[in-house]
Amino acid sequence: MMIAKTPLTAGSLTSGFTSKTTAIVVVVLFSLTLLASAANLWLSPDSPLYVSTYTITLLGKYLCYALLALAVDVVWGYCGVLSLGHAAFFALGGYGMGMYLMRQIGDRGVYGNPELPDFMVFLSWDSLPWYWLGMDQFWFAMVIALAVPGLLAFVFGWLAFRSRVTGVYLSIMTQALTYALMLAFFRNEMGFGGNNGLTDFKDILGFSLQSDTVRVALFAITALMLMLAYVLSHFIMSSRFGRVIVSIRDGEARARFMGYRTERFKVWLFVYSALLAAVAGALYVPQVGIINPGEFSPINSIEVVVWVALGGRGTLYGAIIGAVLVNYAKTRFTAIMPDGWLFALGALFVLVTVFLPKGIAGFIEQRVESLKKGASGSDRVQGSEGASA
Amino acid sequence: MTVLDTTREIFRRDQVWPFLAPEHSMVDVSHNMILYVEGLSVSFDGFKALNDLNLYVNDGELRCLIGANGAGKTTLMDVITGKTECDSGSVYFGQTINLLQRSEPEIAQLGIGRKFQKPSVFEAHTVFDNLELSLKADKGIWYTLRVKLNSADIDRIDSILDLIGLKEQRFMLAGALSHGQKQWLEIGMLLASDPRLLLIDEPVAGMTAQETERTAELLTSLAGDRTVIVVEHDMEFVRSIARTVTVLHQGSVLAEGTMDEVQNNRDVIEVYLGEESADARGEEIAAARGERA
Numbered sequence: 001m002m003i004a005k006t007p008l009t010a011g012s013l014t015s016g017f018t019s020k021t022t023a024i025v026v027v028v029l030f031s032l033t034l035l036a037s038a039a040n041l042w043l044s045p046d047s048p049l050y051v052s053t054y055t056i057t058l059l060g061k062y063l064c065y066a067l068l069a070l071a072v073d074v075v076w077g078y079c080g081v082l083s084l085g086h087a088a089f090f091a092l093g094g095y096g097m098g099m100y101l102m103r104q105i106g107d108r109g110v111y112g113n114p115e116l117p118d119f120m121v122f123l124s125w126d127s128l129p130w131y132w133l134g135m136d137q138f139w140f141a142m143v144i145a146l147a148v149p150g151l152l153a154f155v156f157g158w159l160a161f162r163s164r165v166t167g168v169y170l171s172i173m174t175q176a177l178t179y180a181l182m183l184a185f186f187r188n189e190m191g192f193g194g195n196n197g198l199t200d201f202k203d204i205l206g207f208s209l210q211s212d213t214v215r216v217a218l219f220a221i222t223a224l225m226l227m228l229a230y231v232l233s234h235f236i237m238s239s240r241f242g243r244v245i246v247s248i249r250d251g252e253a254r255a256r257f258m259g260y261r262t263e264r265f266k267v268w269l270f271v272y273s274a275l276l277a278a279v280a281g282a283l284y285v286p287q288v289g290i291i292n293p294g295e296f297s298p299i300n301s302i303e304v305v306v307w308v309a310l311g312g313r314g315t316l317y318g319a320i321i322g323a324v325l326v327n328y329a330k331t332r333f334t335a336i337m338p339d340g341w342l343f344a345l346g347a348l349f350v351l352v353t354v355f356l357p358k359g360i361a362g363f364i365e366q367r368v369e370s371l372k373k374g375a376s377g378s379d380r381v382q383g384s385e386g387a388s389a
Numbered sequence: 390m391t392v393l394d395t396t397r398e399i400f401r402r403d404q405v406w407p408f409l410a411p412e413h414s415m416v417d418v419s420h421n422m423i424l425y426v427e428g429l430s431v432s433f434d435g436f437k438a439l440n441d442l443n444l445y446v447n448d449g450e451l452r453c454l455i456g457a458n459g460a461g462k463t464t465l466m467d468v469i470t471g472k473t474e475c476d477s478g479s480v481y482f483g484q485t486i487n488l489l490q491r492s493e494p495e496i497a498q499l500g501i502g503r504k505f506q507k508p509s510v511f512e513a514h515t516v517f518d519n520l521e522l523s524l525k526a527d528k529g530i531w532y533t534l535r536v537k538l539n540s541a542d543i544d545r546i547d548s549i550l551d552l553i554g555l556k557e558q559r560f561m562l563a564g565a566l567s568h569g570q571k572q573w574l575e576i577g578m579l580l581a582s583d584p585r586l587l588l589i590d591e592p593v594a595g596m597t598a599q600e601t602e603r604t605a606e607l608l609t610s611l612a613g614d615r616t617v618i619v620v621e622h623d624m625e626f627v628r629s630i631a632r633t634v635t636v637l638h639q640g641s642v643l644a645e646g647t648m649d650e651v652q653n654n655r656d657v658i659e660v661y662l663g664e665e666s667a668d669a670r671g672e673e674i675a676a677a678r679g680e681r682a
Contacts, residue, residue, distance in 0.1 A: 236534065239533065239534050239535070239536070240521065240522070240533040240534075240536050241530065241533040241534040243514060243518055243521070243522055244522060244533055246511070246513055246514065247511045247514065247522060249513075250511050250512060250513055251509055251511060253472070253493075254505070254509045254511070255522075256492075256493040256494050256497070257470060257472075257493055257494075257497050257502075257503050258494075258497055258522060258523055258528075258578075258582065259494050259497035259498040259528040259582070260494055260528050261492075261494045261528070262494075264530060265530060268530050
């Protein structure tokens with residue numbers, strides 16, 4: 001192949017390919033969001049191109065899952081940290097948003113108490129617990145919704161990575177973390193609504209959650225956050241920091257002997273990933289209208305890993321494709337045969353692992369590569385290989 | 390009065406507060422000695438990998454460590470680079486820096502580079518990226534997030550690529566290189582980090598005769614500015630580069646001196662060469678004699 005002389009191509013040959021895909025992802029996401037929103041708002045329900053509000057909410061939910069999958073891909077695909085507890089950060093972010101929405105209900109609840117949410121009246125509490133204070137302020141609730149998962153990820157990551165816990169032990173610990181949180185949130189004394197969780201939301205920032213416009217806006221904001229997270233992750237991963245992260249994945253001891261304090265890099269990335277998951281959770285709750293401890297369940301975290309594996313890990317866009325496709329399949333499949341879904345998911349996982357070891361993204365890259373080979377000889381082989389690695 | 394004195398002492402303008410003073414990371418080699426290893430003992434489950442080992446290495450020296458398998462060569466390197474904790478003893482880098490108190494990354498940043506026995510390059514990165522990551526630079530998170538390669542770095546990487554003969558392969562993934570090329574890349578990564586002290590574990594394992602020769606040339610040229618410690622089994626190679634050879638046996642130093650001295654040392658013949666067949670030993674000694682003649 002040609003030896004490039006310019007400094008820019010020298011350091012980041014692989015990012016040449018990925019920055020193109022970043023542009024494609026952003027454009028596709030943006031246009032789909034725009035089209036779907038327009039089709040919902042300005043077309044009459046009789047039109048064949050009309051997108052129902054139900055579909056919009058469903059799409060918004062998929063995009064939240066995609067953001068969660070992106071978060072898992074960042075730590076698993078690039079750093080080799082297989083977290084089986086990312087749903088914990090997702091749910092904590094969701095609870096932060098849920099608490100705000102609960103406070104917005106005000107006296108429109110069943111019991112009509114202007115101060116206390118319904119479940120507290122039901123438990124005959126007479127005042128708000130201290131950790132509910134200030135949650136009626138949107139900005140404060142959002143800060144908490146990010147700070148709590150971020151702090152948890154920091155403490156957990158710091159303890160685990162400093163003690164050099166890796167591999168399957170770390171995965172089991174993350175699984176235990178989310179399980180412990182689930183049990184805790186199931187308890188009524190915790191003050192988060194026990195197993196019913198938080199629900200019956202009325203409005204957000206003064207806008208009714210039932211209106212089509214708000215639904216579309218939430219969907220658009222989710223898409224926007226996904227785009228932002230994608231672009232940010234792309235920049236992080238194509239910086240020298242990102243290359244250090246991949247080095248840690250492939251040889252942590254070696255990276256340490258090169259002078260990188262690998263545990264700090266891992267903690268930083270783990271916190272970043274937890275924050276992405278928390279944002280996804282906070283956007284998820286107003287769209288589905290409920291958050292309960294079931295979101296913490298270990299199976300949820302494992303499902304996210306399956307999405308990423310199906311989509312192709314270590315590619316960012318693979319995570320998005322995986323999350324959207326699997327959840328779409330889930331929606332369709334559970335409508336036809338509710339009990340069969342887990343079998344179908346298992347079969348899908350096995351098939352993809354056997355026939356597409358690099359996931360859907362790996363398959364796409366292979367296609368693109370062979371197309372290019374057909375068109376202009378083989379001088380791009382190195383680039384796409386680098387991107388898929 | 391005493392308060393006033395203390396205050397004066399605190400605000401003396403000819404001094405820097407201790408917590409503001411830069412930690413001296415420059416190695417102090419005023420006594421011409423870069424590495425002091427004294428009374429070092431390491432045991433794994435009762436097995437003494439190192440047993441009261443003493444080793445002194447001069448600044449700018451090229452030192453070869455030889456010894457049978459299990460003599461403690463790699464363990465010694467592990468202790469120096471912070472990978473293994475020792476039971477007793479001390480390891481000083483220069484006059485002032487106690488290596489036993491530092492972690493692997495800190496030791497690496499002090500300028501101690503290491504090449505492992507089996508090539509351990511990052512296979513998912515290109516040759517160029519491997520070298521870029523090894524460059525002597527700030528290794529912090531915020532720096533690595535922001536940093537852009539400048540032309541000085543690129544020139545440096547280019548010159549190293551020239552030296553290790555991988556110019557053509559610069560954008561190839563390191564995983565696609567041959568074994569010998571990986572060895573070279575790893576040596577290149579070591580050079581990119583611009584270390585004061587290089588610890589090199591079996592550099593010529595799996596190299597062809599020509600590559601071995603080039604490696605020997607390279608290592609000899611490095612000594613002087615840098616200090617090089619090489620562990621190697623290939624006696625021909627050791628003979629071709631070594632000025633001083635240290636023989637380890639069961640975790641302590643058995644003999645030290647030039648290759649000839651070492652080879653005629655009775656103890657060494659007994660424990661090291663004695664393990665080979667009698668014929669081989671005869672040849673070795675004959676060869677050593679022949680060389681001296």
